[in-house]
Amino acid sequence: MGIELDFPAVLERWPNFLGGAILTLELAFFATVLGAFLGTLAAVGRRSHSLLIARTCKVYVEAIRNTPLLVQIFLVYFGLASIGLKLSAFTVAVAALTINVGAYTAEIMRAGFDAIPRGQLEAAEGLALSRLQIYWHIILLPAVERVYPALTSQFVLLMLASSVCSQISAEELTAVANYIQSDTYRAFETYIIIAVLYIFLSLVMRAGFWGLGFVLFPRRRRLGTPL
Structure with a gap:
């Protein structure tokens, strides 16, 4: 008994696939920008001299990293x-994804901060740079440069993880696939197309981050270090 595939019956719904792919990229974009900001603040907070701030940031990071994303989405959705x-x-999905990726970004950024040699900080203090100047020029920018490949991978994983937002009726790619397969009764063909689309979106995001890194980190480009 052979499998009869009918891709044309599914591909004629291409406007739905396109709309879902665009919404998936929008979710990934907003969550990436906001999550990078939140994660950086949390990483800085964990290095704070204030025990309350450091402990609060640690609790946030550990709580998020040890609970499923789907549970976090439900907590935000039903909690609000x-x-x-x-x-x-869409707004709830962005908020939940931001909270999630912020915790992972915090850990990646903390590793970047820890990789900055102590000698650089002492030299900056010796030059009488302000605390803000030290954090920006001596800690933050070099740290981002060091962990940029890890951040790129994390943000691509975020885009793929956005598929669980279909559980709260966010019309992203997986939600569109669920609708199409229930309407056409062509589940296998539908999810093959979705898998190909997710691979394509991943490649698009990686290319975008590569281009951004190419512009932001000329030193890595001169040294031939992978971005």
Whole structure:
């Protein structure tokens, strides 16, 4: 008994696939930007001299890294609804993904901070640079340069993980696939197409991050260090 594949019946829904892919990229973009900011703040907070700030950031990172993303999405979705905040599924998905990727970004950035030689910090203090100047020029920018490949991989994984947002009716790629396969009864063909689309989106994101790194880190480019 052979398998009869009917891709044309599924591919004629290409506007739905396109809309889902665009929404997936939008989710990834906003969550990446906000998550990078949140994660950097959390990494800085973990190095704070204030025990309260350092402990709070540590609890946030450990709590997020040790609970499933789907549970976090439900907590944000139902938690906001319980206090009377009626937000769109897209907004809730961005918030949940931001909180999630922020914790992983914090750990990656903390590793980057720890990789900065102590001698550089002492030299900066000897030059009477302000605390803000030291953090920006001596710690933050070199740290980002060191961990940029790890950040790139994490943000691509975030885009792939956004598929669970279909559980709160966010119309991203997986939600579109669920709708199409239930309408056409062509589940196998639908998910083959979705898998190919996710691979394509991953390659697009990696190319985008490579181009961004090519511009931001000319020293890595001169040395031929992978971005």
